[in-house]
Amino acid sequence: MVHMATAPISAPTVGFDLDMTLIDSRPGIRACYLELSERTGTYIDADLAITRLGPPLAEELAHWFPADEILAMADLYRSLYPAIAITATPAMDGAREAIAAVRAAGGRAIVVTAKYEPSAKLHVEHLGLGPDAVIGDLWAEQKAEALREHGASVYVGDHLGDVRGARTAGALSVAVATGPCSAAELTEAGADVVLADLTRFPDWLAGYRPARA
Numbered sequence: 001m002v003h004m005a006t007a008p009i010s011a012p013t014v015g016f017d018l019d020m021t022l023i024d025s026r027p028g029i030r031a032c033y034l035e036l037s038e039r040t041g042t043y044i045d046a047d048l049a050i051t052r053l054g055p056p057l058a059e060e061l062a063h064w065f066p067a068d069e070i071l072a073m074a075d076l077y078r079s080l081y082p083a084i085a086i087t088a089t090p091a092m093d094g095a096r097e098a099i100a101a102v103r104a105a106g107g108r109a110i111v112v113t114a115k116y117e118p119s120a121k122l123h124v125e126h127l128g129l130g131p132d133a134v135i136g137d138l139w140a141e142q143k144a145e146a147l148r149e150h151g152a153s154v155y156v157g158d159h160l161g162d163v164r165g166a167r168t169a170g171a172l173s174v175a176v177a178t179g180p181c182s183a184a185e186l187t188e189a190g191a192d193v194v195l196a197d198l199t200r201f202p203d204w205l206a207g208y209r210p211a212r213a
Contacts, residue, residue, distance in 0.1 A: 011105070011106040011107050011108075012102065012105055012107035012108075012153050012154060012205075012209070013107055013108045013109075013110065013150055013151050013152045013153060013154075014102045014107060014108070014109050014110070014152060014153070014154045014155075014156065014205075015109075015110050015111070015112045015143070015146070015147050015150070015152040015154065015155040015156065015166075015171070016098070016099070016109060016110070016111050016112070016131070016155075016156045016157070017111075017112065017113055017155075017156065017157030017158060017159065017162050018111050018113035018115055018120055018123065018124075019053045019054065019113065019114075019115060019158075019179070020053055020054070020092070020158045020159075020178055020179030020180070021092065021095075021156060021157050021158045021162075021176055021178065021179065021198070022091065022092055022095040022098075022099075022111065022124075022129060022198075023089050023090070023091055023092060023095070023123055023127065024089065024090050024091075024092050025050075025053060025085070025089050025123075026050040026053070027088045027089060027090075028081075028084065028085030028086065028087075028088040028089040029046075029049070029050055029053065029085060030046045030047065030049070030050050031046075031084050031085060031088055032077060032080055032081050032084045032085045033046035033049050033050075033077075034046050035080050035084055036073065036076060036077050036080060039076065039080075040065075040073070040076070042064055042065060043064070044064045049063075051180055052180050053159075053179060053180060054114065054158070054159035054161055054162075054179060054180060055114065055139060055140075055159075055161065056114050056137075056139050057074050057077060057078075057116070058070050058071075058074055061073050061074060061077070078116055078118075078119065081116075081119050082119070082122055085119070086119075086122050086123060086126050087126065089123060089126075089127075090127075091127045091129065092178060092197070092198055093197055093198065093199050094197055094198030094199035094200070094201060094202075095127075095129060095198055096128075096129060097198070097199070097201075097202055098156070098198045098201040098202065099129060099130065099131060100202075101201060101202035101205050101206070102205065105205060105209060108132040108133075108150070109131045109132055110131055110132055110133040110134070110135065110146070110150050110152065111124060111129075111131045111133070111134045111135065112135045112138060112143045112146045112147060112152075112155070112165070113134075113135070113136050113138070114136070114137065114138060114139035114140075114143075114161075115136050115137075116136055116137060117134065117135065117136025117137055118136075119136070120134050120136040121134050121136075133150060135150075138165075139161060139165075140161035140162075140164045140165055141164050141165055141168045142165070143155070143161075143162070143165030143166075143168075143169070144165055144166075144168035144169035147165065147166070147169035147171050148169050148170075152169065152171050153171055153172060154166075154171055154172045154174055154208075155169065155171045155172070155173060155174070156174045156175075156176065156198075156201065157173075157174075157175060157176070157179075158175065158176050158177070158178050158179030158180075158181060158186075159179055159180065159181055160181050160185060160186065160189045162175065163175060163186060163189040163190050163191045164189070164190075166191075167190055172192050172193070172208075173190065173191045173192045173193070174191070174192065174193045174194075174195065174201070174204070175187075175191035175193065175194045175195070176194075176195050176196070176197055176198055176201075177194060177195070177196055177197070178196075178197050178198070183196075
C-alpha cells in the first residue's frame with residue numbers, strides 16, 4: 001500500500017539514510033575496525049562486519065567484545081573514526097544528484113541515520129552533500145521521530161530497518177538495493193518503491209510528484 005504524503009508535494013521533505021545510501025562507508029569502517037582490532041588485540045573480521053552495515057555500532061561490537069566492554073569499545077572506535085574513516089569514504093553514485101533533485105523540486109533533504117551524529121556530520125561536510133539537516137543515533141523505527149519532526153513524506157534507505165522507519169513515520173518508503181539487503185528482501189519488508197541505486201532517484205521523484213499532486 002502506498003502511503004499518502006504528509007507534506008505538500010510541491011515542496012517535499014525527503015529523508016535519506018547515510019551508510020550505503022548516500023555514502024559507501026565500507027572502506028572507512030573497515031579501516032576503523034582493523035585499527036580497533038590492532039589497538040585492543042581482539043580479532044575482528046572487518047570484511048564480514050562491512051557486509052552488515054546499518055544497525056547501531058553496539059550491535060556489531062557485540063560480535064567481538066564481551067557485553068561489559070562494548071560501551072568502552074564504542075567510545076574508542078568513535079575516537080578513531082574521524083582520522084581514519086572520513087577521507088576514505090566516497091559518496092554513492094547519484095547521491096549529490098538525488099539531493100539536488102529534492103532541492104530542484106523546492107523541497108528539503110535531510111539525513112536520518114543510525115550513525116553517531118558527529119561522524120555523520122563530518123561525512124556530509126567532507127563530501128559537500130549539503131543536506132538541510134543531519135540527525136544521527138536513530139535506528140529503524142526510531143527514525144520515525146526525526147521524519148515526523150521534519151515533516152518528511154519520503155524516506156530513502158538501503159536496509160530493512162529503513163523500511164520500518166519510513167512506515168512507522170507514515171512516509172513513503174523508497175529503498176535502494178545498494179546495501180546489505182536485496183531488492184527482493186526490501187520489497188518483502190514493505191518498501192513502496194525499490195530502485196537499483198540513487199542514480200534512478202531523480203527520475204522517480206519527477207514522476208512521483210505529478211502523480212501524487
